[in-house]
Amino acid sequence: AQKVTQAQTEISVVEKEDVTLDCVYETRDTTYYLFWYKQPPSGELVFLIRRNSFDEQNEISGRYSWNFQKSTSSFNFTITASQVVDSAVYFCALQGSVQGGSEKLVFGKGTKLTVNP
Amino acid sequence: DVKVTQSSRYLVKRTGEKVFLECVQDMDHENMFWYRQDPGLGLRLIYFSYDVKMKEKGDIPEGYSVSREKKERFSLILESASTNQTSMYLCASSGDWGSNEQFFGPGTRLTVL
Numbered sequence: 001a002q003k004v005t006q007a008q009t010e011i012s013v014v015e016k017e018d019v020t021l022d023c024v025y026e027t028r029d030t031t032y033y034l035f036w037y038k039q040p041p042s043g044e045l046v047f048l049i050r051r052n053s054f055d056e057q058n059e060i061s062g063r064y065s066w067n068f069q070k071s072t073s074s075f076n077f078t079i080t081a082s083q084v085v086d087s088a089v090y091f092c093a094l095q096g097s098v099q100g101g102s103e104k105l106v107f108g109k110g111t112k113l114t115v116n117p
Numbered sequence: 118d119v120k121v122t123q124s125s126r127y128l129v130k131r132t133g134e135k136v137f138l139e140c141v142q143d144m145d146h147e148n149m150f151w152y153r154q155d156p157g158l159g160l161r162l163i164y165f166s167y168d169v170k171m172k173e174k175g176d177i178p179e180g181y182s183v184s185r186e187k188k189e190r191f192s193l194i195l196e197s198a199s200t201n202q203t204s205m206y207l208c209a210s211s212g213d214w215g216s217n218e219q220f221f222g223p224g225t226r227l228t229v230l
Binding site for chain 1: 150152157158159160161162165175205207209217218219220221222223224226
């Protein structure tokens with residue numbers, strides 16, 4: 001079975017602080033994809049990043065960075081110098097081997113980040 | 118830009134009513150999905166479809182059905198709405214395996230009284 005655990009339900013920080021959102025996954029597939037999505041108060045999920053299981057390189061995009069470690073089955077997300085606009089619910093998701101022609105995602109329960117001014 | 122639209126942002130229905138939630142995508146995607154989102158439970162997959170007229174049950178299909186008569190449109194049907202189906206419903210679509218990011222619609226917040 002596939003599973004994604006986001007142990008942090010809610011995090012509150014003050015603007016300009018760095019914050020890391022944790023994501024731990026379980027899968028028996030050797031080929032899989034990991035995702036992060038952002039859900040701002042407006043409600044629409046916004047894609048942030050996709051990483052495949054063969055690429056363990058860390059990625060940086062502006063203030064966002066992702067640390068993928070297969071040894072610990074983790075795919076953590078760090079926001080540097082957080083801003084109020086980063087306030088949202090963040091979801092980590094896992095997609096394993098395609099079954100029946102479909103591309104199912106398994107989502108974690110999300111981490112609500114509040115950045116206070 | 119990929120666009121996934123949902124017919125309503127907010128919907129209020131009564132117990133026992135038949136409810137249709139519509140989702141349309143404009144990127145010729147093969148795969149479409151319906152999720153519900155509840156506090157503390159994250160997103161849970163209800164049904165998905167990887168082709169016209171094809172459908173597969175997700176993790177929580179009970180009380181729901183779907184219809185995909187055209188590639189761009191995927192409908193979620195509550196045959197007899199119940200109060201425990203009050204939730205946020207999210208539709209998503211994705212293309213081929215090599216491009217498997219899911220694009221989400223804005224969501225429909227359904228309240229069943």
